[in-house]
Amino acid sequence: MDYNFKKIEEKWxxxxxxxxxxGASADSARKKYYLLEMFPYPSxxxxxxxxxxxxxxxxxxxxxxxxxxxxxxxMGFDAFGQPAxxxxxxNQSHPAAWTHRCIAEMRAEMKKMGFSYDWGRExxxxxxxxxxxxxxxxxxxxxxxxxxxxxxxxxxxxxxxTTLANEEVIDGKxxxxxxxxxxxxxxxxxxxxxxxxxxLLGDLSRLxxxxxxxxxxxKNWLGKSEGVEIYFKEKESGEIIPVFTTRQDxxxxxxxxxxxxxxxxxKKVIRGKSQEKEVxxxxxxxxxxxxxxxxxxxxxxxxxxxxxxxxxPVNQEAIPIWVADYVLMEYGSGAIMAVPTHDQRDFLxxxxxxxxxRIVIENPQSRIxxxxxxxxxxxxxxxxxxxxxxxGLSNQEAKIKxxxxxxxxxxxxxxxxxxxxxxxxSRQRYWGTPIPMIYCPQCGIVPVPDKDLPVELPEKVKFSxxxxxxxxxxxxxxxxKCPKCKSKARRETDTMATFFDSSWYFLRFCSPKFAxxxxxxxxVRYWMPVDxxxxxxxxAVLHLLYSRFFSKFLKEIGLLSFEEPFEKLLTQGMVLKExxxxxxxxxxxxxxxxxxxxYGADSLRLFILFAAPPETELEWDSRGIEGAFKFLNRVWxxxxxxxxxxxxxxxxxxxxxxxxxxxxxxxxxxxxxxxGLMELVNAIYQSGADKEVFSKLxxxxxxxxxxxxxxxxxxxxxxxxIFKSAWPEFDPxxxxxxxxxxxxxxxxxxxSKIEVPADTSDEKLKELILxxxxxxxxxxxxxxxxxILVPKKLANLVV
RNA sequence: GCCGGGGUGGUGGAAUGGCAUACACGUCGGUCUCAAAAACCGAUGAGGGUAACCUCGUGAGGGUUCAACUCCCUCCCUCGGCACCA
Numbered sequence: 001m002d003y004n005f006k007k008i009e010e011k012w013x014x015x016x017x018x019x020x021x022x023g024a025s026a027d028s029a030r031k032k033y034y035l036l037e038m039f040p041y042p043s044x045x046x047x048x049x050x051x052x053x054x055x056x057x058x059x060x061x062x063x064x065x066x067x068x069x070x071x072x073x074x075m076g077f078d079a080f081g082q083p084a085x086x087x088x089x090x091n092q093s094h095p096a097a098w099t100h101r102c103i104a105e106m107r108a109e110m111k112k113m114g115f116s117y118d119w120g121r122e123x124x125x126x127x128x129x130x131x132x133x134x135x136x137x138x139x140x141x142x143x144x145x146x147x148x149x150x151x152x153x154x155x156x157x158x159x160x161x162t163t164l165a166n167e168e169v170i171d172g173k174x175x176x177x178x179x180x181x182x183x184x185x186x187x188x189x190x191x192x193x194x195x196x197x198x199x200l201l202g203d204l205s206r207l208x209x210x211x212x213x214x215x216x217x218x219k220n221w222l223g224k225s226e227g228v229e230i231y232f233k234e235k236e237s238g239e240i241i242p243v244f245t246t247r248q249d250x251x252x253x254x255x256x257x258x259x260x261x262x263x264x265x266x267k268k269v270i271r272g273k274s275q276e277k278e279v280x281x282x283x284x285x286x287x288x289x290x291x292x293x294x295x296x297x298x299x300x301x302x303x304x305x306x307x308x309x310x311x312x313p314v315n316q317e318a319i320p321i322w323v324a325d326y327v328l329m330e331y332g333s334g335a336i337m338a339v340p341t342h343d344q345r346d347f348l349x350x351x352x353x354x355x356x357x358r359i360v361i362e363n364p365q366s367r368i369x370x371x372x373x374x375x376x377x378x379x380x381x382x383x384x385x386x387x388x389x390x391x392g393l394s395n396q397e398a399k400i401k402x403x404x405x406x407x408x409x410x411x412x413x414x415x416x417x418x419x420x421x422x423x424x425x426s427r428q429r430y431w432g433t434p435i436p437m438i439y440c441p442q443c444g445i446v447p448v449p450d451k452d453l454p455v456e457l458p459e460k461v462k463f464s465x466x467x468x469x470x471x472x473x474x475x476x477x478x479x480x481k482c483p484k485c486k487s488k489a490r491r492e493t494d495t496m497a498t499f500f501d502s503s504w505y506f507l508r509f510c511s512p513k514f515a516x517x518x519x520x521x522x523x524v525r526y527w528m529p530v531d532x533x534x535x536x537x538x539x540a541v542l543h544l545l546y547s548r549f550f551s552k553f554l555k556e557i558g559l560l561s562f563e564e565p566f567e568k569l570l571t572q573g574m575v576l577k578e579x580x581x582x583x584x585x586x587x588x589x590x591x592x593x594x595x596x597x598x599y600g601a602d603s604l605r606l607f608i609l610f611a612a613p614p615e616t617e618l619e620w621d622s623r624g625i626e627g628a629f630k631f632l633n634r635v636w637x638x639x640x641x642x643x644x645x646x647x648x649x650x651x652x653x654x655x656x657x658x659x660x661x662x663x664x665x666x667x668x669x670x671x672x673x674x675x676g677l678m679e680l681v682n683a684i685y686q687s688g689a690d691k692e693v694f695s696k697l698x699x700x701x702x703x704x705x706x707x708x709x710x711x712x713x714x715x716x717x718x719x720x721x722i723f724k725s726a727w728p729e730f731d732p733x734x735x736x737x738x739x740x741x742x743x744x745x746x747x748x749x750x751x752s753k754i755e756v757p758a759d760t761s762d763e764k765l766k767e768l769i770l771x772x773x774x775x776x777x778x779x780x781x782x783x784x785x786x787x788i789l790v791p792k793k794l795a796n797l798v799v
Numbered sequence: 800g801c802c803g804g805g806g807u808g809g810u811g812g813a814a815u816g817g818c819a820u821a822c823a824c825g826u827c828g829g830u831c832u833c834a835a836a837a838a839c840c841g842a843u844g845a846g847g848g849u850a851a852c853c854u855c856g857u858g859a860g861g862g863u864u865c866a867a868c869u870c871c872c873u874c875c876c877u878c879g880g881c882a883c884c885a
Contacts, residue, residue: 211804213880214803215803216880217802217803221880221881223881223884225885243885246884247885326883326885328884328885331883337885338885343885344800345885346885417884417885419881537880610822610823611823616804619811621824626824627824630838631823634838671812671813672814672821672822674822674823675813675821676821677822678822743817743818745866747866748865748867749866786865787865788817790866796817797865
């Protein structure tokens with residue numbers, strides 16, 4: 001009988017669904033294992049990236065299940081978002097209809113892959129019974145003062161016609177449509193993620209099993225920087241100009257001060273001065289430049305003198321105030337003290353504009369004492385000079401002493417600066433969670449009361465594709481009554497960023513139908529945290545940071561008992577073709593469905609895991625998939641020639657394989673686990689196997705090729721599902737070899753091998769080695785200087 | 800510039816101080832066949848040698864060690880992240 005993958009796969013997919021084989025339930029008698037893969041945006045079809053992500057998760061889930069864990073392995077859809085809306089505008093359909101069709105298609109394709117999801121727990125974020133809890137959590141945050149509305153310069157994508165969070169702007173471009181993001185002054189909703197910045201940074205050290213680069217990316221994003229805020233004074237008005245620096249040790253070398261062009265003080269300083277016009281012209285010019293151009297390092301830094309002076313509080317020196325494009329309003333206080341001798345940017349700027357310089361830290365490697373000799377700024381450590389009472393100290397000591405001295409004299413204060421900004425979450429789009437807020441002419445901003453949730457998204461709206469939220473066109477939605485005073489009021493028409501939806505979905509999976517709250521605390525106590533999370537690196541900052549923030553918030557209001565939602569994280573590599581990411585625009589997509597039709601899901605699963613370790617990039621290889629298919633056929637044929645009894649050598653190979661595969665699966669080294677199984681199959685082809693050995697091979701292969709193995713398992717006479725059977729264990733007794741091969745080196749080079757009984761004494765072994773004929777030419781009559789023996793492995797003779 | 804990952808046969812990749820290149824793809828040869836495919840068996844880092852074997856070989860150079868792909872130092876290349884961050 002041939003291996004008919006089509007028939008087998010359909011048969012078992014039906015059977016598993018009928019038996020609800022993968023239905024999870026909290027079972028306090030067993031250890032739990034929550035395995036989660038990042039849920040997809042329902043774009044229609046699954047692609048190879050999904051297949052890889054979900055296959056990695058599926059193998060781990062099935063393996064844990066067979067090891068006796070109570071496994072939670074759910075799947076759902078991150079269903080709100082702009083593509084649905086764009087598609088609706090294009091096809092004159094409704095975003096909901098488009099989304100539900102895509103979900104149905106994707107679900108069907110996932111089922112064809114044989115993933116072991118508990119489909120009874122499926123969630124969709126676009127359904128009211130999900131998003132009402134978005135609104136509920138949002139209002140809880142509002143209650144705790146973590147939600148606020150303010151007018152600010154925000155990121156605006158002209159193509160998507162909506163605002164974007166800082167995290168959604170990559171290289172100055174929209175993360176989704178890649179068009180250039182501009183700055184707009186708008187009133188928007190923000191979430192105070194910065195309230196948890198210390199925890200978000202500090203708890204990174206708890207995430208011992210997260211990839212190093214993800215931790216680094218989050219750390220960079222949070223961007224903690226410790227320094228001092230120093231209070232300079234504007235000479236004429238006496239107005240204070242705070243300046244942030246991490247190099248307070250160089251304060252005596254400050255020879256000018258620079259304000260960002262947007263700094264509010266600039267206009268005051270220049271008023272009535274001869275420089276006024278020139279400065280205004282400069283500010284206008286900088287304002288027109290895009291952020292990307294301004295930030296590119298090869299563009300020359302420009303600036304103008306304001307005509308004003310600032311007084312340095314440490315020595316009462318008056319230094320010129322400049323305006324320059326290299327100082328950013330968004331960071332620190334938008335003003336810097338410039339120390340050209342010890343900061344390279346200041347150095348270049350000072351040279352260009354012939355500004356004065358003063359050395360205040362001696363470079364121990366060079367004898368330069370006059371600033372004119374410098375070719376670049378010295379940013380390293382050294383001894384303080386020209387620094388009044390701090391002369392002679394090392395700059396590291398001076399840093400501490402100067403900070404203390406400034407605080408005492410109230411001319412400065414130790415400050416911590418962060419790169420992290422609050423999270424802008426309002427979007428001027430339709431297909432998202434309505435923000436549950438009401439504007440009342442009498443009462444102002446009024447939150448929607450709990451009992452009125454959910455604020456449902458109205459179905460009938462106009463999609464013009466041009467400006468403003470489509471919700472504005474839904475009169476019945478917009479017009480409402482104030483919950484407080486009952487007078488006529490207006491609903492907020494912005495919706496939430498979809499990252500809000502995905503920041504807590506892993507909690508919803510624990511009790512997807514719970515109606516009294518976002519989740520059942522008891523269920524969450526059992527299942528959370530997620531033991532293993534698997535997904536793409538593109539969420540290293542966005543989704544993973546927001547989810548961590550949510551968990552910290554929900555813990556603080558007493559709903560959770562843990563700090564970090566994801567215990568272990570695996571970021572899988574991308575799937576490439578001819579060295580490039582598969583993409584529509586490059587036209588190099590391999591459709592998983594076509595591969596399933598040709599070779600079956602089991603071959604696809606096997607190939608995608610065998611071709612590379614999960615974390616590295618994977619080059620798609622059409623011959624590789626054939627290899628996987630051939631391997632399954634090779635295993636299939638073993639059933640035709642089973643022997644009565646396996647040879648003892650094969651039993652040893654089997655136990656060695658069990659040990660290797662079990663270990664490799666635990667470490668997510670799927671490629672070497674499969675290689676181990678291939679070796680076992682090769683050994684079976686050499687000596688023939690009995691039913692016992694073959695059964696164990698089938699069990700070990702089953703997480704990778706589940707339908708295939710389930711069928712063989714049944715053919716072997718088993719009634720119960722293979723996934724209910726116990727994972728094989730190896731017998732260490734059998735692994736103890738009777739004889740061992742000792743590699744013999746002379747001066748570190750392999751020259752001979754001998755096989756000896758495992759219990760040979762060291763003395764006996766040494767004697768055997770010294771009389772080895774093969775070594776004669778290498779030793780000759782040179783005296784033996786050293787003899788190193790690694791038990792049961794190797795000997796090295798040094799002559 | 801700073802931070803992180805990586806560099807091993809024709810190809811994907813194994814080996815984290817102890818036989819470099821497991822496993823697979825590809826290529827070559829054999830068995831079976833009228834023939835082909837499939838299947839099965841075998842060879843396959845480079846150079847030298849009839850052969851047994853020998854020499855070289857994990858981005859480059861140096862070091863530690865009886866022994867280095869593996870640890871340390873310097874450098875090169877490459878991928879990713881952050882960046883006028885004061």
